[in-house]
Structures are given as structure tokens and as C-alpha cells.
Amino acid sequence: MVDLNLAKVNKIFIFGIFLIVSFWSLTYGATLKKQQYRALIFYYDQPDSLLVNELIQKIDRPLQRIEGLFHEALDVPVSVRLTKSDKEFEGFLYNQVPEWSQAVALPQQRMVILKLADAEQIKKSPQILIHELVHILLYDFLQGAYLPVWLNEGMADYFSEGGLSFEKKIVLAQAMVQKKIIDLMSIDSLLKMKAPQARLAYVEAQSAVEFMAKQFGDQRLIELLKNIRHQKNFHKAFRFTFGFDLLDFEIQWNEFIKQKYRWLVLLKFEEWIFALSGLLFLIAVVVVYLRNRKKLKTLSEEDQDDFIDGGT
């Protein structure tokens, strides 16, 4: 979810985390279980063994696919610390991470902290771990070059999830109609955003990367990263890769979401439930009316039969 290095968190904070993590390793590390899968070393509490096995099984193929795309493998060891406690998670990060965050990648410390506090978080954990590992891969790939947060988060979501889900498309459509779309470069202040705005920022980032990949192919994304690594200047590298500025891209992308998703505003679930209940009511009225009419008809025919019977 959050990549602390690229979010320009100051060095004192990073050093603080380093101290806490080191302290934690010395004091509690010994009581934790440890399991290695390629360059990843999982640290977890004993009862979570099955969970870890399942997690490893589920990330195996997607991770290899992404490494193939980057033509680079995660080979420098990365510690993956799993925790079930909100308090512990916040404690690790010195309460510096927003409340909406479920995981954090610390590329310089070669560490991922993943929270599995409830069933929903456990279900999403393979995808979230892949998201965090993409941050680490990007960090390694760029060798210190600056990557805007929208591109970093967008790639992490696009490579771990693919395109936007239906629900995310509706979030985007609503923001578009209400003119609340955030400029891509303003997403750099993601860590200061409240949950709803942060959610929109993530959805936008994923959509922009998905649009880029659809227009130019996944390999062009990798080419952009290579150019950023060589030129050490994001805007220059962007122009070099695509032949136009980020602003031109943003206009194209905005036009695309307007054309493609605006109509989804009509699909707000509550409104449909309301419309559907009205429709069901109308159907019920018509059915009752038809049934009564049939009954009346049958009754009057029976009356007539009675009358005829009576007459003989």
C-alpha cells in the first residue's frame, strides 16, 4: 500500500524505524517462526504457519510473472513480517502510517510489514504482498531515481491486480462527474490524505497505468522505468519514452475515463435497489390485478354454469 521511501518521509523517521525493527529483532525475533521462500524470509507467530504456506503458494506464480516482465529477480533478501495486531503494526511504524494502510514496504531496510487483522485482510494478503514486492522491485530497478507516487502505486496495483475492478470504475466515474479527479502529480502527498481521498488516488493511479499499458503495452512501462533510471529525471524520461509530456498524457487519460466510465454513475447500487423495488411493486400490482380479473371471470362463468344447471 504505502511505500515510505518514495513518499519522501524524512531520514530521521526512517532511522527511527530501523532502530525499532532492530530492537524488535533482538527482543522478539527469537520467539518468532521463520520460513524462507527464495529471497523472502517470513517472520510470523507459530499459529500462522498454515497461513504463511498458503501465502507463499499464492504469490509464487504472480511474482515470477512480474520478475519476468522486469527482466530482474528479487535476489537481495527481504524480510516479511506478518502481524495480526493493529497495535503492533502501528507500533512498528511509529504511528507514522495512515489508518487506512494494511501493509508497508521499506525498500531500504529490505522489509515488508503486512497486517492480517481480519478475514478480509487475510483474503487480500497475497495480492497486497505482491503489491509491496513490486515497490521493492521498482526501488531496486530504479537505483535511487525518483518515481512519482502515482506511478509507483499505480504500477504496484496494476501488476498485482491487473485492470480496475467494477467497484473501482464506479469510484472513478463519481469523481469524474463531481469534478474531483486529483492531478497525478498531487498524489505525491498521498500519506497526508484522508481515507476517501487516498482511495481515489490509488484508483486513479491504477487506472492511469492501466491506460498507459493498454495504449502502449507493458514493455513500454518497463522502457519508461529504464529511461528514468538512466536520465534521473522523471519528466524528461517521460517525454523521451512517449514523445509527449505528462500533461498531454493526463488529458488523454481524462478523456478516456470520461468516455468509458461516466455512464457508470447511473449504476450506483442504492439507486438501483430503489428503482428495482419500485418496479417490483408495479409488477406485483399488475399480477394481482390480472389474477383478480381471471378470478372474477371464472366466478362469473361458474355463476352462469350454476344458472344453466339450475335451469335444467
Ligand SMILES: [Zn+2]
Ligand atoms: Zn503501495
